[in-house]
Amino acid sequence: xxxxxxxxxxxxxxxxxxxxxxxxxxxxxxxxxxxxxxxxxxxxxxxxxxxxxxxxxxxxxxxxxxxxxxxxxxxxxxxxxxxxxxxxxxxxxxxxxxxxxxxxxxxxxxxxxxxxxxxxxxxxxxxxxxxxxxxxx
Numbered sequence: 001x002x003x004x005x006x007x008x009x010x011x012x013x014x015x016x017x018x019x020x021x022x023x024x025x026x027x028x029x030x031x032x033x034x035x036x037x038x039x040x041x042x043x044x045x046x047x048x049x050x051x052x053x054x055x056x057x058x059x060x061x062x063x064x065x066x067x068x069x070x071x072x073x074x075x076x077x078x079x080x081x082x083x084x085x086x087x088x089x090x091x092x093x094x095x096x097x098x099x100x101x102x103x104x105x106x107x108x109x110x111x112x113x114x115x116x117x118x119x120x121x122x123x124x125x126x127x128x129x130x131x132x133x134x135x136x137x
Contacts, residue, residue, distance in 0.1 A: 012048040016081040026053035052088045066127045086125045
């Protein structure tokens, strides 16, 4: 997967993170980002953030159900949003292979979160992947 796509995923996480922290909607954050020349927001970032937001209720139910020893509320905000992105790509983005969806989420977790986060993200998304046939919506 290209470096540009990974950067776009990282920016989508930033949009989701900002929306959650500010209590803003994802479209509001995208609009504000569009108005700023730097860093530029591209179409893939916008589409990914909006799609995650659109499926967020179901994604959060699944993350809560499949997280072992964690509730969604206890997860760090950045991890929660990385998991939301990974779950969206895994379950709804038909053009993204399952392994790529998991690997990209783990890579973003390595860049943006704690030392333990990549393992946590990998484990939770792998459980979703194993159960994908039942979860496909």
